[in-house]
Amino acid sequence: REKSQCILPVMASADLLDELTCAICTDIYRDPAVTVNCGHSFCHECITSTWDNQEKRKYFCPECLGRFRVRPLIKRDLKVSNITEKHVLTEPTALRENWKCCVHRKVLEYYCLEESVFICVSCSLAGEHRGYRVETLNEASEKKEKLRNILQKLTSQREEAEKSVQSLEELRRQVQEKAAGVTERVTALITNIREQAETPEKEALSEISRQEEQVSLRVSDLIRQLEIKKEELSRKMGDIEELLTRWHVSMDVNTASNYVSVSDDLKTVSWSEMTQSRPETPERFQDFHQVLSSSRFSSGRHYWEVEVSESGWWVVGMVYPTIERRGDQSAIGINSVSWGLGRGWFNNQYSVIHDSKLIQLPHSSSGQRLGILLDYEVGRLSFYELCDPIRHVHTFTAVFTEPLHAVFGVYRYNSSVRISGILCPLK
Missing domain, CATH: 2.60.120.920 (SPRY domain)
Known part of the structure; x- marks a missing residue:
């Protein structure tokens, strides 16, 4: 079955809706007709059925109760028909409190969990969504808002982790640059005394290399830990995003x-x-x-x-x-x-x-x-x-x-x- 969500916007003026409502069936006009004498509009089917049931020479208008000796001729009111059709196709309003059901013309206050559509109280109690699991729009909005707040916090934490990784990468680069500079200076110094002390040169270079390796290993370990944390945060964010569409268990x-x-x-x-x-x-x-x-x-x-x-x-x-x-x-x-x-x-x-x-x-x-x-x-x-x-x-x-x-x-x-x-x- 197709989802039957229909949002009817509240019109700028209640008078317009009254002008588009048939006085007999109290619904929006369907194929409107107009009486010749008094000019009031009705659904063609409604006014025809009404006059068929009235006694001859005692016809009257259901709107103003004006009487006619002869059954009046009726004709299609093109202007009212055009307004009625445009009324149904009006773009929905952005304000949720102005959404209305196109079937019952009541404000949409509930969300059907089984059909994933907005419905009014009549849809829930007596309409095609009767017996389905529903919740108020405020409840649904509050739950989603809480999850979005959590998602926002996790996003901030992941950004902080990424910044830390970048900082440590920069630190490692600086350490490597400094180590390279020290190596260059020590090499130049040792070159001058190579003939007298080859052993100290090798020991100094070995110590510099060892210290560089230790610092690099520590930085690499920190980067690895932050990468793991970043992956965990991404996983949690995915779980939170999936929760936004999860459904609820209830008792039978x-x-x-x-x-x-x-x-x-x-x-x-x-x-x-x-x-x-x-x-x-x-x-x-x-x-x-x-x-x-x-x-x-x-x-x-x-x-x-x-x-x-x-x-x-x-x-x-x-x-x-x-x-x-x-x-x-x-x-x-x-x-x-x-x-x-x-x-x-x-x-x-x-x-x-x-x-x-x-x-x-x-x-x-x-x-x-x-x-x-x-x-x-x-x-x-x-x-x-x-x-x-x-x-x-x-x-x-x-x-x-x-x-x-x-x-x-x-x-x-x-x-x-x-x-x-x-x-x-x-x-």
Whole structure:
């Protein structure tokens, strides 16, 4: 399907838009016609249909309510038609707050993440983008602005590194020039006393060469380190630029248990004492407080981050879509189709579970942020605690044979998990 983005600029005067609107269908004129007697304009189809439904000899104008004994003749208003066509083709305004939807003529306030187009609130709630993941233009602008600021800082750092390389190159050149000058002067001096002291000449030249080599090696090492730093900065800049077009992972409320609450932005799941009264469907978890991600992964390397509650009992991990949705086998890790890391079985200790095998890890939780790295082809699922420094917690190894969904479980009061970082397909 083609992207249906259409930005209609706000006209310089609201009166012009009123003059181009049909009083019957309240839409922009389509093939306008004009009544003979009163001169008001309507869509040809609208006025014809209206008069077809009126009684003979009781025709009236829907605009001014003027009555006619005989059905008036109508003719095309070429001037209004030309203005209407030009109105639709007007160049978009540069001010975002003046952008309007050409379908609903409402200000474009949202950005559709799935279609990559600007839309109005009617497109999101009742139009062709209904049910799609959207975010406000301010949110999208703020995220991009932050990434651009980081990119600008990294650019400055790379420029500084390049300047340092140039300075060291110049220093090395100056050292070489000075060494050459010293060599020349010493050679001239030794020439005068060659007959008396050939040995001191050789020793002096050797010492000069040794010192030159040492200085050159040190400068070369510094240049090599700065080149490595410059390459690293370039790589980070490329990653930041790629992040500007990355997409977000969210939770699939259609799989959420009725005893978990999912936030409006589909990023947070928390334990709920009251039932959410969602319809009972085959994909919904019935017996355990869990929810799946809307995205699934069948190849590549992917990374995302979550924030977990300090208290309660929570589990995060990956599952095949074939996991049971009711009964004991529907819990994370109590089967061969799911892998999970959690906290709550043994107080503040991390534990991992797969195929009903629960292992208590020696690590105590020291933070609330976790990084999750999936390498599908290699068959690795790794968890990292995002403290200072970052700490590796555990890695599962397996041969993945089905697509994988991220899964989030909250099993006790005050338990919650929030997706805090964007989902990044890695190179």
